[in-house]
Amino acid sequence: MADPTLPLVPADGPLVEIRKLWSVFDLPDRKVVIHKDLDLSVNRGEVLSIVGGSGSGKTVLLRQMLGLERPASGEVRMLGQPLQSLSQHGASSRIGMLFQHGALFSAFTVLENVAFPLRELKTLPSRLIEEAAMVKLQMVGLKPEDAEKMPSELSGGMIKRAALARALVMDPPLLLLDEPTAGLDPDSSDGFVRLLRSLHRELALTVVMVTHDLDTLFELSTRIAVLADKRVIVVGKPREVIAFRHPFIEEFFLGERGQRAMELLREYPFAI
Numbered sequence: 697m698a699d700p701t702l703p704l705v706p707a708d709g710p711l712v713e714i715r716k717l718w719s720v721f722d723l724p725d726r727k728v729v730i731h732k733d734l735d736l737s738v739n740r741g742e743v744l745s746i747v748g749g750s751g752s753g754k755t756v757l758l759r760q761m762l763g764l765e766r767p768a769s770g771e772v773r774m775l776g777q778p779l780q781s782l783s784q785h786g787a788s789s790r791i792g793m794l795f796q797h798g799a800l801f802s803a804f805t806v807l808e809n810v811a812f813p814l815r816e817l818k819t820l821p822s823r824l825i826e827e828a829a830m831v832k833l834q835m836v837g838l839k840p841e842d843a844e845k846m847p848s849e850l851s852g853g854m855i856k857r858a859a860l861a862r863a864l865v866m867d868p869p870l871l872l873l874d875e876p877t878a879g880l881d882p883d884s885s886d887g888f889v890r891l892l893r894s895l896h897r898e899l900a901l902t903v904v905m906v907t908h909d910l911d912t913l914f915e916l917s918t919r920i921a922v923l924a925d926k927r928v929i930v931v932g933k934p935r936e937v938i939a940f941r942h943p944f945i946e947e948f949f950l951g952e953r954g955q956r957a958m959e960l961l962r963e964y965p966f967a968i
């Protein structure tokens with residue numbers, strides 16, 4: 697449920713535009729540089745996946761997009777505006793985020809979790825909030841009787857779905873996903889990927905996703921960005937990215953997992 701007082705999504709231009717970003721953490725004894733002159737743009741309607749080694753700064757990059765980290769220098773523009781000005785207008789309502797571990801409030805029911813961002817607005821009547829949250833629960837494939845369950849009663853796949861419903865409750869044009877299928881068994885993972893693919897289409901969402909999982913990567917991505925050496929070293933369609941020579945890309949796509957990557961390229965020719 698979009699807040700009508702918020703600025704609309706721009707008619708054209710990228711929804712995410714990052715220029716010369718530096719992310720630096722101040723430790724007691726030193727500074728740690730995570731991103732150095734990082735550039736990245738995400739166009740309307742695409743599913744852009746970010747891959748990179750462990751600790752390469754993928755989650756920190758998502759946190760920069762949400763305004764949860766502050767750039768040491770450089771610029772982060774989201775939905776056509778500098779992030780600082782979007783934050784003042786409540787970026788959380790315009791950018792949906794699915795955290796890696798679902799992050800539901802354990803003391804709230806599923807419905808209360810999904811409704812939470814709408815309640816925080818403090819402008820809508822309770823009945824309307826509940827109705828909007830129920831619509832989102834159904835949209836992610838949960839049943840009406842799941843609404844009153846506690847998170848501890850849910851399977852891993854249901855937790856992801858409930859967290860996704862909460863991320864979508866404000867009808868954001870942009871959705872960020874951190875390892876959406878991590879921890880799910882293969883069947884739940886396939887089901888969740890199918891759900892993400894249909895929601896992407898039906899809601900005309902723009903999606904930025906971090907994933908290690910090759911199946912998730914190839915089934916959903918329209919482009920892939922590779923994070924290495926503190927910046928985005930290549931961004932493009934899967935075939936273009938695989939052709940780029942870099943030790944991380946060789947290890948990630950062409951090592952033991954390479955055969956699966958090649959099978960997936962054949963299975964998903966639209967991604968080529």
Ligand SMILES: Nc1ncnc2c1ncn2[C@@H]1O[C@H](COP(=O)(O)OP(=O)(O)OP(=O)(O)O)[C@@H](O)[C@H]1O
Pocket residue numbers: 721728730748749750751752753754755756757
């Ligand atoms: N608040 C913080 N203070 C200091 N260092 C941090 C902080 N947050 C993240 N880091 C460091 O930044 C680096 C990048 O972290 P990040 O979580 O973005 O990696 P990642 O690419 O998502 O890794 P993984 O695939 O293992 O989840 C890591 O070395 C991490 O220790």
